Amino acid sequence: MSNNYSKHTLLKSPTLFSNAEQASLYTAKQIAELILEKQKQGLPAVLGLATGNTPKKVYKELIRLHQYEGLSFHNVVSFNLDEYYPIGSENDQSYTYFMNQNLFSYIDIQPKNIHVPHTDSSPDQITQYCLDYESKIAGFGGIDLQLLGIGRNGHIGFNEPGSSFDSTTRLVNLDSITREDAITDFGTLNKVPHQAISIGIHTIIQAKKILLLALGERKSEIINEAINGEISIQVPASILQTMPQVEYVLDNEAARLI
Numbered sequence: 001m002s003n004n005y006s007k008h009t010l011l012k013s014p015t016l017f018s019n020a021e022q023a024s025l026y027t028a029k030q031i032a033e034l035i036l037e038k039q040k041q042g043l044p045a046v047l048g049l050a051t052g053n054t055p056k057k058v059y060k061e062l063i064r065l066h067q068y069e070g071l072s073f074h075n076v077v078s079f080n081l082d083e084y085y086p087i088g089s090e091n092d093q094s095y096t097y098f099m100n101q102n103l104f105s106y107i108d109i110q111p112k113n114i115h116v117p118h119t120d121s122s123p124d125q126i127t128q129y130c131l132d133y134e135s136k137i138a139g140f141g142g143i144d145l146q147l148l149g150i151g152r153n154g155h156i157g158f159n160e161p162g163s164s165f166d167s168t169t170r171l172v173n174l175d176s177i178t179r180e181d182a183i184t185d186f187g188t189l190n191k192v193p194h195q196a197i198s199i200g201i202h203t204i205i206q207a208k209k210i211l212l213l214a215l216g217e218r219k220s221e222i223i224n225e226a227i228n229g230e231i232s233i234q235v236p237a238s239i240l241q242t243m244p245q246v247e248y249v250l251d252n253e254a255a256r257l258i
């Protein structure tokens with residue numbers, strides 16, 4: 001589907017690295033620099049955080065910077081992109097669990113500043129829960145830096161193909177490709193939830209800076225489509241082509257087809 005969004009005329013080239021390690025170190029450095037800059041200004045650094053395999057090395061480096069180079073996260077406020085629904089936060093496939101295991105347990109972020117869109121609410125209360133999540137982000141003045149991965153179907157967060165570019169935080173149905181990809185985590189397809197709570201595409205593109213990190217050959221086709229293809233809700237990440245604050249951070253394998 002085409003629409004009235006046009007490609008940003010000054011589109012920057014992707015930032016390329018020879019391997020996943022280098023791309024991840026660069027990404028962590030961007031995040032650390034923002035945190036330090038905000039500390040100098042006496043302000044919170046509002047981070048939008050992602051899950052999945054892609055950001056794991058970024059988080060590892062942030063932990064190293066905290067443990068060995070004195071980087072403090074005391075001024076960091078975090079908002080995660082998404083969470084399966086329903087899922088208990090103690091479930092080891094939940095994104096709450098993932099974030100604790102891969103980052104939060106090892107840094108000095110204040111627990112009150114951590115936000116992962118998890119809810120025990122009944123389905124009729126979710127709309128309000130999602131509105132509240134949006135209000136909290138807005139209450140901190142919006143996201144300063146959003147870290148994104150990309151799904152093989154072009155999703156960002158859990159904004160699956162067909163998601164409106166105007167979407168905000170809401171309950172979504174998961175695409176079949178997304179559920180298949182999650183089998184490696186859940187074991188079997190019937191254990192993979194059918195739904196998730198995800199911040200919207202509109203929410204994401206309001207971020208002041210967006211780093212889309214893609215690593216490995218598996219992402220090469222969708223990265224090419226997202227960067228060079230038509231802007232379409234069928235490839236949710238394609239909307240980022242129009243956004244000057246977006247930086248694509250790729251390793252050589254993910255960049256193979258661009």
Ligand code: GLP
Nearest residue numbers: 051052053054149150151157158
């Ligand atoms: C999940 C997450 C996305 C993430 C995507 C890619 O679907 N909800 O935010 O970007 O997976 O995952 P991976 O980095 O493991 O390829």
